[in-house]
Structure formats: C-alpha cells, structure tokens
Amino acid sequence: MxxxxxxxxxxxxxxxxxxxxxxxxxxxxxxxxxxxxxxxxxxxxxxxxxxxxxxxxxxxxxxxxxxxxxxxxxxxxxxxxxxxxxxxxxxxxxxxxxxxxxxxxxxxxxxxxxxxxxLRINPATAAHLLDRLALSCGDWLIQNAAGSSVAGWVRRLAARRGVRTINVVRGTTPAASSEIFLNDGDDLADRVLEMAKSQPVGALDAVAGTATGRLAQCLAATGALLVYGHLSGEPCSIPSTLLTTKSLNVRGFTLRTAEAAEDPLRRARRYEELGALAEQEPxxxxxxxxxxxxxxxxxxxxxxxxxxxxxxx
Ligand SMILES: NC(=O)c1ccc[n+]([C@@H]2O[C@H](COP(=O)([O-])OP(=O)(O)OC[C@H]3O[C@@H](n4cnc5c(N)ncnc54)[C@H](OP(=O)(O)O)[C@@H]3O)[C@@H](O)[C@H]2O)c1
Missing domain, CATH: 3.90.180.10 (Medium-chain alcohol dehydrogenases, catalytic domain)
Known part of the structure; x- marks a missing residue:
C-alpha cells in the first residue's frame, strides 16, 4: 500500500x-x-x-x-x-x-x-480549550493566530456560551466583523482595554515566543493562559513580574492528553455535537x-x- x-x-x-x-x-x-x-x-x-x-x-x-x-x-x-x-x-x-x-x-x-x-483536531481542540478555561457568560477571552481554523472554532463555540472574544492577528484585520480583531503589538494590552473596557480572564496562545507575554499582559489578575501551539517556533516568554503580580495561571494543552483522559461516551457525544455544527457551517x-x-x-x-x-x- x-x-x-x-x-x-x-x-x-x-x-x-x-x-x-x-x-x-x-x-x-x-x-x-x-x-x-x-x-x-x-x-x-x-x-x-x-x-x-x-x-x-x-x-x-x-x-x-x-x-x-x-x-x-x-x-x-x-x-x-x-x-x-x-x-x-x-x-x-x-x-x-x-x-x-x-x-x-x-x-x-x-x-x-x-x-x-x-473534525478530529481543530474543532475538538477548541472545545477542550474552552472547557479548560471554564469561562462564564459575559467573560472576555483573548486569542492569537485568530485567523486560524482552531480560532474560528473557538469563536463559534465561545459565542454559544456567551463568551466574548478578542482576536489577535499578525496581519490585516478583517474589514467588518461582529468580533473585536486587533493587530498584535507591544501596546496590545492598552488597545484591548480601550476596545473591551474590561480585561480578559482567559487567553489562548498558539504562537508562543514574545506573543505569550503580550497575551499575559492583557489578562486580568488570576487569569488563565493556555499555550496550545508554537507557530513562532520560539520558547514562550512572559515577564516574571506579570506572573507574580497578577498570579496568572499558565498551562500547556494538547488534545491527545485531553482526549485520553476523557470518557469515551463523552468524547463520542462531543464529536456528534461538533459534527452537527460542521454540517450547518462547513x-x-x-x-x-x-x-x-x-x-x-x-x-x-x-x-x-x-x-x-x-x-x-
Ligand atoms: N495542542 C493541540 O493539541 C493542538 C491541536 C490543534 C491545533 N494546534 C495548533 O493550533 C495552531 C493553529 O492550527 P490551525 O490548523 O487552526 O492553523 P491554520 O488554520 O493553518 O492557521 C494558522 C494561522 O496562524 C497564523 N500564524 C502562522 N504563523 C504565525 C506566527 N509566527 N505568528 C502569528 N500568527 C501566525 C496564520 O496567520 P497568517 O494568516 O498571518 O499567516 C494563520 O492565521 C497550530 O499551531 C497548531 O499546531 C494545537
């Protein structure tokens, strides 16, 4: 073969x-x-x-x-x-x-x-990432590499939970969107506060390198940051003062480990739900x-x- x-x-x-x-x-x-x-x-x-x-x-x-x-x-x-x-x-x-x-x-x-x-990887990753962050209706979530397939699923699934998203990209932001899209940059935290009038309590990082620190800077105290990708190829870098002064919770995520710990029936139901969404909006x-x-x-x-x-x- x-x-x-x-x-x-x-x-x-x-x-x-x-x-x-x-x-x-x-x-x-x-x-x-x-x-x-x-x-x-x-x-x-x-x-x-x-x-x-x-x-x-x-x-x-x-x-x-x-x-x-x-x-x-x-x-x-x-x-x-x-x-x-x-x-x-x-x-x-x-x-x-x-x-x-x-x-x-x-x-x-x-x-x-x-x-x-x-259906296997990106939709399920987005669903697990949101479950891990355990955000409440009305909370803000910030994510980078926001043009990615995973980020698109995060937006869809977050909207169903009433979670609002701030989407960080490295290139051009979409001309019209009901969501907030921002370019990455050193003043990201200021712009996030200006747009959302609030600090996100959860962050999703697919880029790593200094981008991790910029997301961390946007978070509210005790906020959670999940690193799930390494698109920059650089080690994550977060100013240690941010970690201590805000008591941030920074963790890594991989789908394989998350699914290995999941009840098979729960996992099958998750794919059914995601499949129905993919059917509605391929x-x-x-x-x-x-x-x-x-x-x-x-x-x-x-x-x-x-x-x-x-x-x-
Ligand atoms: N941990 C896990 O279990 C897990 C599971 C699924 C996916 N992932 C990871 O999630 C990430 C997204 O996957 P995907 O399939 O959704 O990606 P995708 O649809 O191919 O999109 C990749 C996106 O990343 C952006 N990007 C690429 N390099 C970048 C950089 N150096 N800095 C900032 N943005 C960059 C691209 O932006 P431009 O348009 O500007 O090029 C594009 O919007 C990947 O890192 C993947 O490995 C992890």
Whole structure:
C-alpha cells in the first residue's frame, strides 16, 4: 500500500512510499480504507523535523483523517463494514489503517467526507480549550493566530456560551466583523482595554515566543493562559513580574492528553455535537490532492490557501 513518510533526504521532507500491506484485523481491531486526510500545521512541523510528538516521530505522517470500515475483528460489535469513521490516532496519510475499534469515531450520516476528515483536531481542540478555561457568560477571552481554523472554532463555540472574544492577528484585520480583531503589538494590552473596557480572564496562545507575554499582559489578575501551539517556533516568554503580580495561571494543552483522559461516551457525544455544527457551517476546502501530487498539496497548504487542503488516498 502507499503511504507518506517523513524523508529528510528529500527536498520536500516527505515522500510517497510503498509500505507493507495492512494485517487482517485482530479481535478488537478494524481495517479502514482511508479516504481523506488534511494537511495540518502539526504535519508540516513533523515534515520539517521541528515537532516530535511525545511518542516520537511517526513513520507515516497525518494527524487526522477519515475512511471507510473494510473489515472488523471478531469481537468488534459497534462497527460494521461500510461505516464512515474518523481516526483518533496518527499515521493517516496512508491507503489503509488497521487500528483498535476504540480509536474510531463514527461519522454522522449527513456530514460530508471532507468535513469529517477535518473534525478530529481543530474543532475538538477548541472545545477542550474552552472547557479548560471554564469561562462564564459575559467573560472576555483573548486569542492569537485568530485567523486560524482552531480560532474560528473557538469563536463559534465561545459565542454559544456567551463568551466574548478578542482576536489577535499578525496581519490585516478583517474589514467588518461582529468580533473585536486587533493587530498584535507591544501596546496590545492598552488597545484591548480601550476596545473591551474590561480585561480578559482567559487567553489562548498558539504562537508562543514574545506573543505569550503580550497575551499575559492583557489578562486580568488570576487569569488563565493556555499555550496550545508554537507557530513562532520560539520558547514562550512572559515577564516574571506579570506572573507574580497578577498570579496568572499558565498551562500547556494538547488534545491527545485531553482526549485520553476523557470518557469515551463523552468524547463520542462531543464529536456528534461538533459534527452537527460542521454540517450547518462547513469549513472552506481549498483543494483535495491525490498522494502523487504531494508536492503541489504541500505548497498549497503553505500558501495561505483560504481553506483546508486535503490528501485523498
Ligand atoms: N495542542 C493541540 O493539541 C493542538 C491541536 C490543534 C491545533 N494546534 C495548533 O493550533 C495552531 C493553529 O492550527 P490551525 O490548523 O487552526 O492553523 P491554520 O488554520 O493553518 O492557521 C494558522 C494561522 O496562524 C497564523 N500564524 C502562522 N504563523 C504565525 C506566527 N509566527 N505568528 C502569528 N500568527 C501566525 C496564520 O496567520 P497568517 O494568516 O498571518 O499567516 C494563520 O492565521 C497550530 O499551531 C497548531 O499546531 C494545537
């Protein structure tokens, strides 16, 4: 079978290779014929050798994806061949996967394949981040990299909870928006106070580096800051006086750990809710490329595509 692996010797950093065919599913396993898998920032970091997940660099790339159940093990009862599923483990840029049944989520019937393929990571991350911050209706939340897919989901889910968002971007702010959008910069905290007339009690940081300190500066005393991305590639930097004088609560977040601790029924319900939202308001899809157009697909994903870029197996 074909799969895409990290290949530091290739100018692309990745290559389409022949891999051993998948085994028949074991008693509690499921064989999945992969259909679609997106290119996420984390995949691009893996390819660049800048991000190793805790379990080490995977052979096969691909943080998320969806496919069709082809065969099931003897003790699998909740899934049948033909069902569409989302995979909860990495290694999805591959034609086939053989995984434990517990690592699969059934795709809601009305959700298109491409939306299912991008439901696993960003929407669930946004939902978990908001749960962690435990904000109340009327609270302000500030987030950077606000043009990202995760940030878009944070806005959608925050609005449903009555939480108001301040959205920090590094480039041009959107011309018209019902939300507050601000450019990042040293005077961010002053501008936030001027616009919101209040200090946020929660902050979400996907950028790290000095951007973390700028978000921390905006927070009210005892506010919480969650770091969930490293887009700048720099270590987080926060003036220590801010931490002490405001008694800030700064933590890291990763979806994998959050989901590992989650009750499987609760997790399945979360994906049902997110699937319903994705069905109502789908994320734009910028392009779908077969594996043999990997180079074009990676270039498209790197080039501000205005939507998600996916690979089709
Ligand atoms: N911890 C977790 O479990 C978890 C889960 C999901 C995602 N993430 C992380 O969340 C982040 C967003 O993911 P996504 O898929 O939603 O991203 P995305 O849709 O590809 O968008 C990336 C955004 O980040 C901005 N950006 C890129 N580099 C930046 C920098 N150096 N400084 C400021 N802004 C920068 C881009 O702004 P421009 O338009 O200006 O280029 C763009 O708006 C990524 O870091 C990803 O790894 C983490």
């Amino acid at each position: 074909k799969g895409i692996v990290r290949d530091p010797s290739s100018p692309l950093g990745a290559a389409v290779v022949d891999l051993p065919d998948p085994p028949d599913p074991g008693l509690v396993e499921v064989l999945v014929r992969m259909r679609l898998a997106p290119i996420n920032p984390a995949d691009r970091l893996v390819i660049a050798g800048r991000y190793a997940p805790p379990e080490g660099l995977p052979d096969v790339i691909g943080a998320e994806g969806m496919g069709i159940v082809e065969a099931i093990g003897g003790n699998v009862s909740a899934l049948t061949p033909g069902m569409r599923v989302i995979l909860l483990s990495r290694g999805n840029w591959s034609e086939w996967r053989c995984v434990p049944a517990a690592d699969l989520i059934v795709v809601p019937d009305a959700l298109p394949d491409a939306q299912a393929a991008i 994320e734009p899809i910028a392009g779908i490329y077969p594996f043999d157009q990997l180079e074009t697909a990676l270039a498209a994903a790197a080039n501000k595509p205005g939507g998600r870029v996916l690979l089709s197996a």
